[in-house]
Amino acid sequence: MRLRHIEVFHAIMQVGTISGAAQVLHISQPAVTKVLQHAELQLGMPLFERVRGKLYPKPEAHRLFAETEKLNRDLQGIRRLAASLKGRAVETVRLVSTPTIAISVLPEAMTLWRRDFPKARCELATHHTSEIVNVLRLGEADLALSLQDPRHPGIVAEPIAHGKLTVMAPAGTWSEEECRRPISADGLSGELIGLADGDPLGEMVVSACESQDVHPVFNTVVQTYQIARSLVEAGAGTAVLDPFTAASAAVGKVQRRTWEPEIPVNLYLLTASHSPLSHGARELANCIGATARACLEKGSP
Structure with missing residues (x-):
């Protein structure tokens, strides 16, 4: 199939009629019909059933539509790029x-x-x-x-940017002196917020705990670091997170301590x-x- 065939074929699949495709492509209905007929001739098979002036895609048309979807998006992207270059738009x-x-x-x-x-x-x-x-x-x-x-x-x-694995807890969990010192796995206490199975950071935390012969129990498990941070801010528990999420927490609602031994993030x-x-x-x-x-x-x- 040629690019023009794909363009017309996609327009027909999207709007369902020859007249609608002609309007989308800003060409005449006979031109759309001619391109479609030529595409079907090259393919050696019909793509649509013609019933009382309407087009119904055959199974082959649906398969072809799925395979050419990305190419059609690329063509649209090329047109947008060309328009930007023509208008000297910024990148x-x-x-x-x-x-x-x-x-x-x-x-x-x-x-x-x-x-x-x-x-x-x-x-x-x-x-x-x-x-x-x-x-x-x-x-x-x-x-x-x-x-x-x-x-x-x-x-x-x-x-x-380089940071360190960080433990976050609700404000008032630790004394000022404790906040100045790192915290190890055996220092974790209270309600612990864990990350979902398979999360790389979550696996890193569990491995770091087990290396210190600590086996944490997470009664609350979340999918995203932002939810964990929000729970800590609300006083719902303690979480071990990346330093960027920890640093973006609301001031005055949480306390932070680096993990010991230090783990770079x-x-x-x-x-x-x-x-x-x-x-x-x-x-x-x-x-x-x-x-x-x-x-x-x-x-x-």
Whole structure:
């Protein structure tokens, strides 16, 4: 199939009629019919059942639609890019981040970046690290942020901020003297908030506890670090979290202590190895790194 065939085929599948496809594509109905007939001729089979002037997709059409969906989206993206270039629009930076960094670090970083790039377009999405790898490899994002190094041959992981595993507890849990000292697994007490099975940070916490012959019991288990932080702020228990989430907690509602023995937690800038960053994207990465480091300094126990 040619690109024009796919474009017309997708329009028909989406609106269901020749006339509707013609309106979407801004061409005549005979032109749509001609392209569809040519596509079916090349394929050697009909894609639609014609019943009383209406088109009903055959099973082959549904399979073809699913397979060509990404190509059609790419074509639309190329058109948008061409329009931007024609209008001399500023670049678009596509950023994807894990949810915890998107909430704890990105708002201030974006505000800082906007001072020098007031008209730039930034598309921000959130995914877990395994999904981020696929997004970068497919070229659907320019840069990404994660607390994990995926150790993938096609991904470059650059640490841009360094923190330490942190224990958060409701205000008043520890004395001022205790807050100045690190805390080990045997110092954990009261209601413990755990992270869902399979979460890398949660597995790190359990492993660190077991290495000290401590076997924590989590009566409350959450899916996201933000929920754990909110529960601690509300006085619902103690949680062991990344330093960025801990540093973004409400002042006066929580206390923080670093884990002992010290366990480093890095913020990684992830990029596809074959795709160098544009000037705007690199500057955004610099703002994120600076904001993350400032966040850790502000929120240090």
